[in-house]
Amino acid sequence: MNSKHRLTRSSRRIFTGVLGGIAEYFGISVALVRIIFVILTIYPGHILFGLLVYLLLTVLIPEDSGTTHHSTFWGPGQQSRSRKELHDVTEEDADKK
Template identity: 45%
Template sequence: MKTNTNKKLTKSNDRIIAGVLGGIAEYLQWNANVLRVLFVLLTIATHGFGILLYLLLMTIMPSKPERAGFFEQMRQAGSGQSTQATKQPQGRKEIHNVHEEDDPRH
C-alpha cells in the first residue's frame, strides 16, 4: 500500500557535521546513528569515496526552510534572495515631531 506523502530530502537539524546523513535517515525513516556507522564503513571500504559523496550532498541538498544552514544561506545570498520577511530600507533616518530651540546666551 502506497501512501501519498510529500516528503522531501532535506538536511536534518539532527546533525553532526552538516545534517546530510540525518536528513537521509529521516527520509528513509531509519535511525541516524545506524546510517552514520554504515557510512563510515562504506567510506573505509571505498578508500575515502564517501567523503567526496558527502561533500557533494552537503552542497546540493537543501536545508529545511525554518532553519537554513550555512550553505543554504550562502546559496540564498548569491541568488539575491532574502531570508527576512520584511527588510528595513537603508539610508537616512527621518525624525518627526521635533521642536528645536536655540540656547539662550548669557
C-alpha cells in the same frame, strides 16, 4: 507516505545534516546511517571518494527550512544562540581604588 515529504538536510546535525536528513527521509536510525556510511567509506579504501560524495550531497540536498539548527556535536542549541550587544559601556581602571 506524505506527498510533500522530501529529502532535506536535518536540523539535528553533527556536521552538515546530510546523513541525518537521509535517515529522516527513509525513517531509519541516524546512528545506523552514520555507521553504514563510515563502513562503506573506510572498508573499500576509498576515503577520499566518500568525503567527495558527502560534500556533493551537502551541496545538492537543500537545507531544512522549518527549524533552527540543533547541533548534537556542540550540544543542543549552541549554534542558534544570538550574540548579545552592549550599549553605553564605560571603562574604569581597577588600580584607581
